[in-house]
Amino acid sequence: GENVEQHPSTLSVQEGDSAVIKCTYSDSASNYFPWYKQELGKGPQLIIDIRSNVGEKKDQRIAVTLNKTAKHFSLHITETQPEDSAVYFCAAKPGGYQKVTFGTGTKLQVIP
């Protein structure tokens, strides 16, 4: 089955700096890669996603990149703000199935 590894597990940045979270996946059949933000006591919130036919996608301060050959994908947050502090999860889904496999999460702390 799919295995998703995520690094780093914790990340502290100064407000205004950029944050980068990296993930690798194992199943070459995976074709959909969402990123979720989870705040304490809440369910995961979909913030951006990318499909395997696209190499990069951007939405305001958030961007994702995908390297299918190397089987890794990354989340980039620019101009970080204190409200970006949360746990971020990467995930992967193989084509033809609905099971989404999540990484172990990155706790991001943005220091004002």
Next chain:
Amino acid sequence: DTGVSQDPRHKITKRGQNVTFRCDPISEHNRLYWYRQTLGQGPEFLTYFQNEAQLEKSRLLSDRFSAERPKGSFSTLEIQRTEQGDSAMYLCASSSFIAGEASYEQYFGPGTRLTVT
């Protein structure tokens, strides 16, 4: 519609008791998913429904777990003879499926936190 809702938000039960959780998906969504999340980990897939049909089940879904979606709207997840290892956050998600369109986005509810004492 404000999103996926789950009830109850918290449940404390004694080992050996049965518990049932409810999930109401986003109204136009015909796919519904259950996940389990333990402390410090990402959500783990349990099962999913398309309308009333249960189409995928994880090996994590032991015989003590059963999920239903009788009318293709809300869903229930029952855990029989609870064990301390069942303590976790149980998350529900929903998505829309239209034949011929690739729509993968899953939207999560707030979860039900189960504590087994």
